[in-house]
Amino acid sequence: MTGELEPIDKAIVRELSADGRRSFTELAERVGLSVSAVHQRVRRLEQREVIRGYSARLDSEAIGLPLTAFISLAPIDPAAPDDYPQRLEHIPEIEACYSVAGDYSYVLLVRVPSPVGLEELLRKIREAAKVSTRTTVVLSTPYEGRSPAL
Amino acid sequence: MTGELEPIDKAIVRELSADGRRSFTELAERVGLSVSAVHQRVRRLEQREVIRGYSARLDSEAIGLPLTAFISLAPIDPAAPDDYPQRLEHIPEIEACYSVAGDYSYVLLVRVPSPVGLEELLRKIREAAKVSTRTTVVLSTPYEGRSPAL
DNA sequence: TTTGAAAGAGCCTGTTA
DNA sequence: TAACAGGCTCTTTCAAA
Numbered sequence: 001m002t003g004e005l006e007p008i009d010k011a012i013v014r015e016l017s018a019d020g021r022r023s024f025t026e027l028a029e030r031v032g033l034s035v036s037a038v039h040q041r042v043r044r045l046e047q048r049e050v051i052r053g054y055s056a057r058l059d060s061e062a063i064g065l066p067l068t069a070f071i072s073l074a075p076i077d078p079a080a081p082d083d084y085p086q087r088l089e090h091i092p093e094i095e096a097c098y099s100v101a102g103d104y105s106y107v108l109l110v111r112v113p114s115p116v117g118l119e120e121l122l123r124k125i126r127e128a129a130k131v132s133t134r135t136t137v138v139l140s141t142p143y144e145g146r147s148p149a150l
Numbered sequence: 151m152t153g154e155l156e157p158i159d160k161a162i163v164r165e166l167s168a169d170g171r172r173s174f175t176e177l178a179e180r181v182g183l184s185v186s187a188v189h190q191r192v193r194r195l196e197q198r199e200v201i202r203g204y205s206a207r208l209d210s211e212a213i214g215l216p217l218t219a220f221i222s223l224a225p226i227d228p229a230a231p232d233d234y235p236q237r238l239e240h241i242p243e244i245e246a247c248y249s250v251a252g253d254y255s256y257v258l259l260v261r262v263p264s265p266v267g268l269e270e271l272l273r274k275i276r277e278a279a280k281v282s283t284r285t286t287v288v289l290s291t292p293y294e295g296r297s298p299a300l
Numbered sequence: 301t302t303t304g305a306a307a308g309a310g311c312c313t314g315t316t317a
Numbered sequence: 318t319a320a321c322a323g324g325c326t327c328t329t330t331c332a333a334a
Contacts (some may be wrong), residue, residue: 187320190318
């Protein structure tokens with residue numbers, strides 16, 4: 001059940017990835033199908049969770065979160081259960097959590113207002129998950145959230 | 151010009167981050183303003199590029215890109231000009247490019263169909279940018295693309 | 301799975317406060 | 318800035334092929 005996407009669905013997904021507010025009328029023109037057919041396909045893609053929702057792309061500086069960082073996590077107690085994502089889920093500064101192969105167990109993508117905010121966040125994370133951390137500060141973001149190849 | 155966002159604009163941005171297809175009618179109800187006032191504010195947020203666009207959130211497995219990885223880049227020639235993001239921009243497998251502090255200069259977030267796809271991508275990246283790479287494979291993604299704190 | 305039609309809901313402009 | 322009112326577009330459902 002991986003990567004099985006018809007050409008028309010692919011085109012729809014591509015369009016909605018580039019512009020999530022594209023109207024059904026516009027989509028219909030671009031993929032060469034009637035409005036109601038497109039409508040039905042979009043609904044089906046949403047139900048199948050190929051499309052998991054829609055978001056505004058925000059300028060993190062403009063919304064008061066100019067400092068981005070990657071935080072890598074390593075367990076302190078090797079016997080502790082691996083429920084780190086759940087332990088950290090309530091912390092809103094964490095935008096994403098990846099389980100990774102390598103020296104660390106998880107990588108978090110976080111956004112904070114300032115260096116002090118990062119310091120506080122690291123304390124919160126260590127406390128909540130009992131992990132040691134390694135932080136990589138993002139200096140600038142040439143690009144982000146680009147649409148997939150398809 | 152950083153983090154200056156009125157409470158109502160904040161609320162609008164929060165709503166559109168959670169659901170980018172929220173209608174103006176719905177937004178108006180939730181932020182307690184008339185439809186046309188909300189409409190005006192959203193347009194202004196778009197013009198100011200606080201809102202930089204809208205996207206469908208896609209299931210990367212379902213669209214045929216089940217393998218995610220972080221690729222860290224270090225220049226090979228220390229005298230070469232630092233134009234790596236531009237050199238890599240044309241590669242569609244690269245979803246994001248971050249300039250970072252630390253042992254490496256950049257971190258890329260990439261998505262590919264398979265391990266072979268990753269191998270080919272690494273070759274392309276090394277060729278295009280003349281960099282050495284360090285790859286961290288993502289095993290699973292507990293969460294991703296969550297709405298910001300605000 | 302597609303289409304076309306029809307009703308309702310929502311978008312968006314111009315105007316007024 | 319915000320509200321209102323209009324004309325118009327888009328969304329959504331239906332019956333039919």
